[in-house]
Amino acid sequence: MDLTLLLQGILSGILASGLYALVSVGLALAIGVIGIVNFAHGEFFMVGAFLAYQLFISFGFDPVLSLFFVAPALFILGALIYRSSIQFVLKAPELNQMLLTFGIGIILQNLALVIWGGDPRSISNVPYRSIGYQVGGVSIGLVPLASFLISIFIVAGLYFVLLKTPLGRAMRAVAQNRTGASLVGLEVNRIYLLAFALSAALAGLGGVMIAVIQSPTPVVGFAFTLKAFAIVVLAGLGNIRGILGASLLVALAESLVATLVPDGDSLRNAVFFAIIFVVLIVRSRRQA
Amino acid sequence: MKALEVKNLSAFYGKIQVLWDVSFEVEEGEFVTIIGANGAGKTTLLKSISGLISNKKGTVTAFGKSIEQLSAAKIVRSHIGHVPEGRQLFHLMTVLENLESGADYLPHAKREAAKTKAYVYSLFPRLKEREKQLAGTLSGGERQMLAIGRALMTKPKLLLVDEPSLGLAPALTKTVFQALKTINQEGVTIVLVEQNVLQSLKAAQRAYVLENGEVVKSAEASSLLNDPEIQAAYLAI
Ligand SMILES: Nc1ncnc2c1ncn2[C@@H]1O[C@H](COP(=O)(O)OP(=O)(O)O)[C@@H](O)[C@H]1O
Ligand SMILES: [Mg+2]
Numbered sequence: 001m002d003l004t005l006l007l008q009g010i011l012s013g014i015l016a017s018g019l020y021a022l023v024s025v026g027l028a029l030a031i032g033v034i035g036i037v038n039f040a041h042g043e044f045f046m047v048g049a050f051l052a053y054q055l056f057i058s059f060g061f062d063p064v065l066s067l068f069f070v071a072p073a074l075f076i077l078g079a080l081i082y083r084s085s086i087q088f089v090l091k092a093p094e095l096n097q098m099l100l101t102f103g104i105g106i107i108l109q110n111l112a113l114v115i116w117g118g119d120p121r122s123i124s125n126v127p128y129r130s131i132g133y134q135v136g137g138v139s140i141g142l143v144p145l146a147s148f149l150i151s152i153f154i155v156a157g158l159y160f161v162l163l164k165t166p167l168g169r170a171m172r173a174v175a176q177n178r179t180g181a182s183l184v185g186l187e188v189n190r191i192y193l194l195a196f197a198l199s200a201a202l203a204g205l206g207g208v209m210i211a212v213i214q215s216p217t218p219v220v221g222f223a224f225t226l227k228a229f230a231i232v233v234l235a236g237l238g239n240i241r242g243i244l245g246a247s248l249l250v251a252l253a254e255s256l257v258a259t260l261v262p263d264g265d266s267l268r269n270a271v272f273f274a275i276i277f278v279v280l281i282v283r284s285r286r287q288a
Numbered sequence: 289m290k291a292l293e294v295k296n297l298s299a300f301y302g303k304i305q306v307l308w309d310v311s312f313e314v315e316e317g318e319f320v321t322i323i324g325a326n327g328a329g330k331t332t333l334l335k336s337i338s339g340l341i342s343n344k345k346g347t348v349t350a351f352g353k354s355i356e357q358l359s360a361a362k363i364v365r366s367h368i369g370h371v372p373e374g375r376q377l378f379h380l381m382t383v384l385e386n387l388e389s390g391a392d393y394l395p396h397a398k399r400e401a402a403k404t405k406a407y408v409y410s411l412f413p414r415l416k417e418r419e420k421q422l423a424g425t426l427s428g429g430e431r432q433m434l435a436i437g438r439a440l441m442t443k444p445k446l447l448l449v450d451e452p453s454l455g456l457a458p459a460l461t462k463t464v465f466q467a468l469k470t471i472n473q474e475g476v477t478i479v480l481v482e483q484n485v486l487q488s489l490k491a492a493q494r495a496y497v498l499e500n501g502e503v504v505k506s507a508e509a510s511s512l513l514n515d516p517e518i519q520a521a522y523l524a525i
Contacts, residue, residue: 166392173378173389179340180376182360183369184442185393 004137005259013255014248015144018151019206019213021247023224024231025155025240026202032238033175033195036086037098040105042225044200047108048074048207049216050116056123056211063123063212067150070208071201078200082193090192105221112218122215129212147209154205155244158198162240171195175238223269230276250275289352291316291446291477292337297346297356299329299336306332307501309346314446314479316351319472321480321488321509323522324498330481331373333498334448337479338370339363350446365394369444373451375435379424383415386423386434390441397443408437411467429460436467446477453484465491485522489513 027041048070055061055069081104089097123129131142162168174181174191182188206224210216231250235242250272257271258264292314299307307329314320324330335341337348339360348356355363364370378386387408391401409416412433418426423434432452439447449468453461465487472478481498482488489495489509497505497518505512512518 169381169385169389169392172381176378176380177376179372179374180378180438182340183338183364183372183376184390184438185361185364187359187361 006256007136007138009256009259010252011138011140012144012259013252015140015148016255017244017248017251018148018155019209020227020231020251021155021244022151022209023203023206024228024235024247025158025243026199026206027225027228028232028235028238028240028243029158029171029195029202030199031232032240033171034086034090034192035238036090036196037094037101038196038199039098039102039225040081040108040221041199041203041228042221042223043105043108043112044074044078044203044221045207045210045224046112046216046218046221047077048204049211049220050112050121050207050218051204052208052211053116053121053123056126062126063208064150067205067208070204074204075197075201077204078197079193081200082196086196087189087192105225109218109221116218118217118219120215120217121211123212124215126212143212147213151206151209154202158202159241167194226269227272230272233276234279289316290314290349291318291351292479293347293349294337295347295349297333297336297344297348299332299341299344301332301343305501307336307344310498310501310503312496312503312506314477316445316477317472317475318494319469319478319480319492320494320496321482321492322496322498323482323485323488325522326483328498329501330483330498331450332501334370334372334450334479334481337363338368338372338448340370340372361393364442364444367443367445369439369442369447371432371435371439371447371449371452373454375431377423377431377434377438380422382420382422383426383434384419386438387415387441390438391443394442397441400443401441404441404443408440411440411470412437428455429457429464432456432460432464433467436464436471440471444476446479447471449478449480451482451484452480453482453487461487485518486513 023045027038030036030038051070051073052063052066055066085100085104089100128142133140162171170186170191174186174188178188210220231243231246234250235246253275254268254271257267261267290313295311297307297310298305310333322330322333332341336344339358347354350366350368353366355366378389387405388401391397391404414430415433415437418430426434452464456464468478468480469491480488480492489512492509495507495509495512496503
């Protein structure tokens, strides 16, 4: 086996895992704290990507600068969607909740298609997009490297908030026991709103990066919803700490298959779901 | 002043009515118990008072303030603590974190959190020993102590306690009831609902009897202990 190719595959996998973790951790937050399975998560990601694209086209904003605009914009979008719909279905059957979020996703996707059309868009002409480094035959693009570092930084920031701040403890309290949380003075609905908005903001931040890494169309969201789900399931539903490891595992598997298997690039999504099948089957056998 | 005044309280789960025009009063500093069989509506009554149930009619006044419209989070700010059925602890947090969370979101409680914590530990030294342990790994008795401790951390003037003896060995039940008496002697008004009628009548000053969602009797606790009807129905003498 070609060692350089193997190293390249591993490195690409590691770099991709950062973005996966960023998107998945938002989904895990919504599931863990609110208990809502949000099929529109990938669409928040997509909206983030196209906002960054628009900020670049209209005002020449560098994507790094756009991060600071997209995060609050998606936070507000998430809050509005929570207030106008999600909060009313919290006690509804799960199927109804899924249908609702699925519908929200379709609406966002179609709005984006109306606004931006169906062609791939990307923030292509930033000067650093083509910068790369060669280390012993393995190449590292500056953009994937930066997106990895920024993503990990944000995920670490979220972990810090959850584990070390009063707001984070409030979110954990609500996640672990709603009744107990309201009896110690927490307005549970307000914490849900914050968690959902934060979840949307995290997805949006990931979207900004995909607009530089790839050339997304408005339908990019669904694939990322599925990938994020796969990672969340692998980590254990609602387990936020497990997200980093799960992201690394699936990103590595995806990247290794894509680089080492002939025609492997078209197998990328299959790899994701093969892993999920195995995990689900092994887990349910263990429980049985 | 009255600590609690409940008037014509009815409560519902969906369309099913569970409490029927319940009225009772508690003076400040009193220790009152509400006894009743399984399914009588004791838990529903406490949940209606503390705001966990909003589908209700009637009035609830605590320390002169009308609270029946408020959310649970607001009612705890009106100095009403609730030790709920099932304890409702944060099972992935430590004993210490559970206690601190009782005071964290209430400015008046937060200011005195260190003092209250020391008091809780003096009531339940076992909790201090288990400070770093996750709540989910505690024994039934320890969980009950923690639930009481967490409620105390909110600095209640009125404490609602739901069946603390449930699932506890007699020795532990005694410890918990003793602690409730001590808490009451320090000036906290207590409303205790129980199936363990003997223990609660011994601990309380006054009692109400709840049957099928209605108050059917009220009296001094000591006189109920000698009431033939009560003895036959609840004390199995
Ligand atoms: N969530 C619920 N939905 C419907 N009925 C309920 C619910 N909780 C309790 N009940 C009913 O309300 C009545 C009173 O229950 P509860 O207040 O728990 O009684 P207790 O605490 O005295 O045992 C019971 O008949 C019970 O079946
Ligand atoms: Mg009960």
